[in-house]
Amino acid sequence: MKTQPVSSDFVSLDRLSVLEIEQLIERALELKHGQPSKTFANKTIANLFFENSTRTRCSFEMAEHRLGMHVLPFETTTSSVQKGETLLDTCKTLEALGVEALVIRHQETGYYHALMEQLTIPIINAGDGSGQHPSQSLLDLMTMYEVFGHIHGKTVVICGDLRHSRVARSNADVLQRLGATVIGSGPPEWFDETMGIAYVPIDEAIEQSDIIMLLRVQQERHNQAMELEETYHEQYGLTLDRMRRVRPEAIILHPAPVNRGIEIADELVEHTQSRIFEQMKNGVFARMAILERAFHPNSTEGAI
Template sequence: MSTSTLTQRSLLGLKDMAREEITELLERAGYWEARPEKLTPVLQGKFVANMFFENSTRTRFSFEVAQKRLGAEVLNFSAAVSSVQKGESIYDTVRTLESMGIDAGIIRLKPIGVLAELATRVKVPLINAGDGNNEHPTQALLDLYTIRKQFGALQDLTVTIIGDVLHSRVARSNLWAMKKLGMQVRFCSPPSMAARELDVPYVTMEEALKSDVIMMLRVQLERHENGEFESAEAYREHYGLTVERAASIAPHAIIMHPAPINRDVEIDDELVEHPQSRIFQQMQNGVAVRMAVIERALG
């Protein structure tokens, strides 16, 4: 496969993806969601490896369901039980699986920059399932797909992403894609969780609640040992989507969260399945979106 074809079929991030390509993937996800049958074996005879060098349950299962619905043969690789624990490099592992004949690789890893380098050294398309705090493109695509299903269009919608932006790959991928699609993106976070290198306005929690889309991020207070908040309760009080705060959002607005969820920290338990919540719909939409991405990777 030529370098240009590999680049076209790989999905390393949304920062450098054209608006038209993003829209095409959303359209194709709509096609797959509308298919009544669970199995459409268009990728029969293709081998796809899920290479997770960082733990994940939700994302890996979503990719695996998408792969199996397309009829692909799935190989699941976990770093916790692999030679990587014995000192083998990520590159060696990927090259080993490539040598065995895989047709595409889904990769999640912690180090930033490794995936982009890997993509130049292997000859199969790679799909980013999350790399460090850099990007999580399929999560952003499923978020966009969910929003578009709700509102019919994306242009001029206001989205506020609330929480630990500093460590969030979801916030970054959404930011890059949403701006290309004409959406207004704002962040709301404690100062210690802000990503000031990103060109995004920060708003207060009160202002955030006036958005069309209120997207909560999972907060990991252990990453901020010297931050403003000593407890989950203190974080919830200042930046959590509480029942009281949710009462003030517009009737048309929706609540989102990339999951996993810390109930009663960034979002109150009873709001997770609130009529305006789209959290479980996001997970449902992730399968169709990943079917579109995998289909693109394998031509």
């Protein structure tokens, strides 16, 4: 059991105070604007991705590199996980080998509870099942703060498969804690009433919103969705037509990979109001801030 007053783990934004979240956002923006980062020469870290990923994994790799860390190569497909080793034993092994922090994506929701109890090194959650994806949430928030300075009083629509998205629920919670009004849209059968937000049809929602967060249609989860896909764009997607009714100062976010022509019209991915590629850029800085905190959980100062 770890007993630090401030945990060095980063597993869910629910566990951070509003102040801590805003400090992370501020630090990420400072790093983006060229402030020197702390350095971690030869601190060894490992990235354990049990689900496919380009963006999140490469983004963490880049953040680790910029912080001067050594990344121990680890591939789940060629590891002893194939011999039936448990996640806990794999992580304890890496700790014994001298790895000083773990970034983990795993299909099991809440996989990190047992690890936090049994390991002394920080766990950074890069996505757990249908649970959380807190580094994605942080980069989303960072992108909003970068544009608006704050989100108090802003209206955010989250549109898409709210029921299966691991970002939707935790984003809705944190956005409300930070003062935003959150609404949901997309296919009514994918809406999740337990989230405590109002459902608003897409055509109304886009006219009310300062921030339009599109979720990915996860084709790998919806076998029956082939026919839906054909109609999704017209019914619930950000079409060229709907774009004309979006507020001029509003911004469009998407966690990517984008299904061009489904969630959003192909031509709008690079629209001036789209922040989709800016989100990717910001993700590297958000993860640098997260990693700095993992190694210096109690520090408040900037670069040493």
